[in-house]
Amino acid sequence: MPHLSDDEAAALGADIDAEWEVVDGHDKLRRRVKTDDFGASMALAVRIGYVAEAEGHHPDLHVHWGRLVIDLTTHAAKGLTRNDFVLAAKIDRLLNPRRSEA
Numbered sequence: 001m002p003h004l005s006d007d008e009a010a011a012l013g014a015d016i017d018a019e020w021e022v023v024d025g026h027d028k029l030r031r032r033v034k035t036d037d038f039g040a041s042m043a044l045a046v047r048i049g050y051v052a053e054a055e056g057h058h059p060d061l062h063v064h065w066g067r068l069v070i071d072l073t074t075h076a077a078k079g080l081t082r083n084d085f086v087l088a089a090k091i092d093r094l095l096n097p098r099r100s101e102a
Contacts, residue, residue: 002077006026028079
């Protein structure tokens, strides 16, 4: 699976929350989420883990006290693919369920 061009990634980026940023030379999507404490960060990581497992796509989740950092990339493609943006959109709906009702 080839990784996306910068133009393709930019176009798909319009469909996900603005909190996502492209990092590591345009090879990774990253989102930082503030939480109340370590337990909330861990619980959110578990919820995201279930969504990711259902997609067969596995983010790097960095659990901290008061925040969770989510990194998405497709290692086999050595960069971003459409699957990264699909999972980002599903994580967005998990983080903001009211957005998916609109």
